[in-house]
Amino acid sequence: MFEGKYVVALGERDGVPGPVIAEVLRAAGANVIAMVTECFV
Amino acid sequence: MSANPVVKQYAYLLVHTSDFVRYGSKPIREIPKSQELGPAITAHLRNFAQVVAYPPNQVFIGNLHPEDLAAWPEPWWQHPVEQASPVGKYGEIVDQETFYGYLKAADGFDLVYLTPGFTARVRERLQGHHLSIPEDMDNLGPGVEMDKIKHAIEAEGSLPLFHQDELIGSFQRHHDEDASLSAHVLMENLMTKASGAMVVRLLLERAGMTPEQGRYLISCSEEAVGDRYNRGGGSMAKAVGDMCRMVNSTGADTKAFCAGPIYALVHGGGLVKAEVFENLVVFGGGCLAKLGMKYSGHLKHDMPILEDVLGGIAFLLTPDDGVSPVLRLDAVGLHTVGAGSSQQEILKTLAVIPLEKLGLGLTTVDKISTELHNPEVTVPQGSGNVPLNNYKLLAALAIMRGEIKREELNEFIATRGMPGFSPTQGHVPAAVPYLGHAAEAMAQGRMNTALLMAKGSLFLGRMSQLSDGMSVLLERNPARKAGS
Amino acid sequence: MDAENQSTIMRLAEEYGRENLMVFLGATDVEGVEISAETLIAGDPSFAGPLAGVQLGLQVYHILEPSLKRYIPPEVYQERLGIFEVIVDAQRIEDSLSKMRNQAA
Numbered sequence: 228m229f230e231g232k233y234v235v236a237l238g239e240r241d242g243v244p245g246p247v248i249a250e251v252l253r254a255a256g257a258n259v260i261a262m263v264t265e266c267f268v
Numbered sequence: 269m270s271a272n273p274v275v276k277q278y279a280y281l282l283v284h285t286s287d288f289v290r291y292g293s294k295p296i297r298e299i300p301k302s303q304e305l306g307p308a309i310t311a312h313l314r315n316f317a318q319v320v321a322y323p324p325n326q327v328f329i330g331n332l333h334p335e336d337l338a339a340w341p342e343p344w345w346q347h348p349v350e351q352a353s354p355v356g357k358y359g360e361i362v363d364q365e366t367f368y369g370y371l372k373a374a375d376g377f378d379l380v381y382l383t384p385g386f387t388a389r390v391r392e393r394l395q396g397h398h399l400s401i402p403e404d405m406d407n408l409g410p411g412v413e414m415d416k417i418k419h420a421i422e423a424e425g426s427l428p429l430f431h432q433d434e435l436i437g438s439f440q441r442h443h444d445e446d447a448s449l450s451a452h453v454l455m456e457n458l459m460t461k462a463s464g465a466m467v468v469r470l471l472l473e474r475a476g477m478t479p480e481q482g483r484y485l486i487s488c489s490e491e492a493v494g495d496r497y498n499r500g501g502g503s504m505a506k507a508v509g510d511m512c513r514m515v516n517s518t519g520a521d522t523k524a525f526c527a528g529p530i531y532a533l534v535h536g537g538g539l540v541k542a543e544v545f546e547n548l549v550v551f552g553g554g555c556l557a558k559l560g561m562k563y564s565g566h567l568k569h570d571m572p573i574l575e576d577v578l579g580g581i582a583f584l585l586t587p588d589d590g591v592s593p594v595l596r597l598d599a600v601g602l603h604t605v606g607a608g609s610s611q612q613e614i615l616k617t618l619a620v621i622p623l624e625k626l627g628l629g630l631t632t633v634d635k636i637s638t639e640l641h642n643p644e645v646t647v648p649q650g651s652g653n654v655p656l657n658n659y660k661l662l663a664a665l666a667i668m669r670g671e672i673k674r675e676e677l678n679e680f681i682a683t684r685g686m687p688g689f690s691p692t693q694g695h696v697p698a699a700v701p702y703l704g705h706a707a708e709a710m711a712q713g714r715m716n717t718a719l720l721m722a723k724g725s726l727f728l729g730r731m732s733q734l735s736d737g738m739s740v741l742l743e744r745n746p747a748r749k750a751g752s
Numbered sequence: 753m754d755a756e757n758q759s760t761i762m763r764l765a766e767e768y769g770r771e772n773l774m775v776f777l778g779a780t781d782v783e784g785v786e787i788s789a790e791t792l793i794a795g796d797p798s799f800a801g802p803l804a805g806v807q808l809g810l811q812v813y814h815i816l817e818p819s820l821k822r823y824i825p826p827e828v829y830q831e832r833l834g835i836f837e838v839i840v841d842a843q844r845i846e847d848s849l850s851k852m853r854n855q856a857a
Contacts, residue, residue, distance in 0.1 A: 235774070235776070236776050237753075237761070239784075240725050241658060242779040245727070246609040247832050248815045250828070251824055254824060255823040264727050266727075267784075268639070268651070268694070268697070611836075657781075661835060664838040674838065
């Protein structure tokens, strides 16, 4: 799934935040190159 | 050590500032990119009567309760409150013309020019207004001629000021190379000061206190006052103390993004409990930057631009008086540095742990107040319903912990939660808009405990990827007899 | 999606190659997720950000999509994302994003 891919984590404050997406995907073997958390308020 | 402090009084303020929507952070960046946008925004602004009759605003000032709003027909903006009053049980809604008077009264540096004609109008508004003091009138001055105003706008980097879309003045910058003293930043700061001072004066009035009796102020507002050598240096607290003539007070600012008010209550409560100050005011003035932030969602749905008010909040903390709600400093929820960013961890630290300290759980605390952003503002933009999302997460946590069954999710949300009714003014929605409702319910013996919790988006400042948050429990004063 | 994040992702797409970049979303509002995905695939629908009129055609997923779960160690999933299983209609999000991915391909 993640082979040869570069992954961006685009999280949200009241949903899944960027660092959590990154952590979970790294545990799945993904190469996470950037993480961002959006805040709409 | 003395007993926990109490929240002796509270005050809430909304200021209708539709002509400042153009200066919100989002509109001011987008309007220059399109010829149609400015007129489209103007065409979707509300008048004062519409702002007053808007059901969430009536909840904010205490004339309606969150339970009323939960049952109110939607969309709320199409179902106004009949014969709504701008004066509420806990606060009030102020019109823009009156606010211009306080904005000029807050100005000690010739930042605001108003025409002589408009100055005369705002002087009339302030005379006899219950929040004004004689020094405000002196500060209004005679006004500035239109020629000088136009020159300032054309040649000196000043921003035009409008009332009902008509040019009535200008806002000056104070340094041509210092971004911290640009007209726009100074406008943001002075609007926070003016609205902050108004809500603090309202608080003192409600508490029956003279300004001289005040001892300390903490501002949890969202601006950054300072110059190029000390950006964000402060102190909004002292500036507001000055405008309120609280001559025996001093103060400083507490900042923690949208969790600021909870931090400020805990800091302030600690200072009162430690007997450093016999009383302390926590306040937040309004935030210009947030005006019109989600205008594009509102235009897309052809609805009014609802982010057209500044919010103000103020709380008076004192030692235990045997009556007022207690701030349980022994039940503060901390999102520690090591706590992580997942919602499970955040909510465990903010809700479960502090409640457990007092032998309570998610289903035994009477109400949980989270950030109470009005969903009618956020949903049209695709930004979701913030309070509902948080209540769902709390319910999910309660299910995972075996405190409720899966089929009890909606009942949990209805019982422990509430609809969002606060303007999306960043720090203002941080759980505390409910404090007045909770205090009233506790005084009437309808409620014993309310958890106030808020999260902050530290990562927006690019200094840490961490989230933030804090909570504190508000409890009915145990000295009150049951039902009294 | 705000302009800053749009330009960050645009830069990364240029740097790493559009076909090599995957974006994982975390917002739980379905409409919001669809707007973000559309922005990253077909361009900013509000025409306000740097991706207005730019078809990046990125592969956009949501971290809670049920068919991704098998890639994630179960204990990590449970601890970090378990709370959402109760309250988010993850299948609806997957169906919606899967449709958009298929259209883009």
